[in-house]
Amino acid sequence: MVLLVFIGIITSLAMILVSTQADISWIKGRKIPRLEQMAFIGLIPITCGIIALMLAAKKNQIATLALLCLGSIGFTGALGAWNGSNLNEIKAPKMLSQFLPEDHLTQEIVIATHDWFQPSITFYCKRQINTLTSEEEVKQFLEQPIPAYVFMPEKKWDALKLNPSFKAKKIGQATDFYRNCNVVLLTNQY
Structure with a gap:
């Protein structure tokens, strides 16, 4: 008692x-x-x-x-x-997927992750999620002519954005409670 x-x-x-x-x-x-x-x-x-x-x-x-x-x-x-x-409501995949354009299901877009993945991100994005294993792959992925979106840890983004040849815009951020890191969503759409 x-x-x-x-x-x-x-x-x-x-x-x-x-x-x-x-x-x-x-x-x-x-x-x-x-x-x-x-x-x-x-x-x-x-x-x-x-x-x-x-x-x-x-x-x-x-x-x-x-x-x-x-x-x-x-x-x-x-x-x-x-x-x-x-x-x-506060998990990273759900919050981050809300930063995608509202019409992302009807547009031709590509989505990937780099050094971060939660299975539920596929559910919330309702799209195939590519896995990028190197910073060079991230750069090439974001250089595509169609809208491209990449999820990655904020620390990776902080290092990548110092490279002047790397062009991307951060459009969202959320905390991943499982990995205890901030995750950002980048796009090639300026």
């Missing part, structure tokens, strides 16, 4: 720390906006744990067990209702 209270406290604190409300260096940029709004979920196990302790002190085992079960179901249900769909 004390463990249940502890779980509630840890849950609430973790949600606040991982949200944008705290600037903690060991989180390493992996912040989830609006997560602090879900910190109240930690109150479910805290409340159930405290009440269960009081019921156990009165030797009411059935009520204690029932409360612990209901609290566990409520806590799990609340986390399930939140269900991570909120996380999909």
Whole structure:
């Protein structure tokens, strides 16, 4: 029961720390906006744990067990209702695909990645995604006469843009929580 209270406290604190409300260096940029709004979920196990302790002190085992079960179901249900769909809204592939032109499905365009890939980028772009393995391939890909788009880590872009012969325009950026890096979307459309 004390463990249940502890779980509630840890849950609430973790949600606040991982949200944008705290600037903690060991989180390493992996912040989830609006997560602090879900910190109240930690109150479910805290409340159930405290009440269960009081019921156990009165030797009411059935009520204690029932409360612990209901609290566990409520806590799990609340986390399930939140269900991570909120996380999909801030994942790099979805955010980056929104920087493509609205009519990209009806235009003749090509899309590629360089030194970065998440399988869901194919789903969100609804296009074949080419993989470019060298900076020279990226340069040639963006020199095509048709609109071309390349996803790559921002650090790669920072190095490439120093090359005067490399012509591209950055049109979007998002954080990849899995690789803990910023990813940019480049185009040959100025």
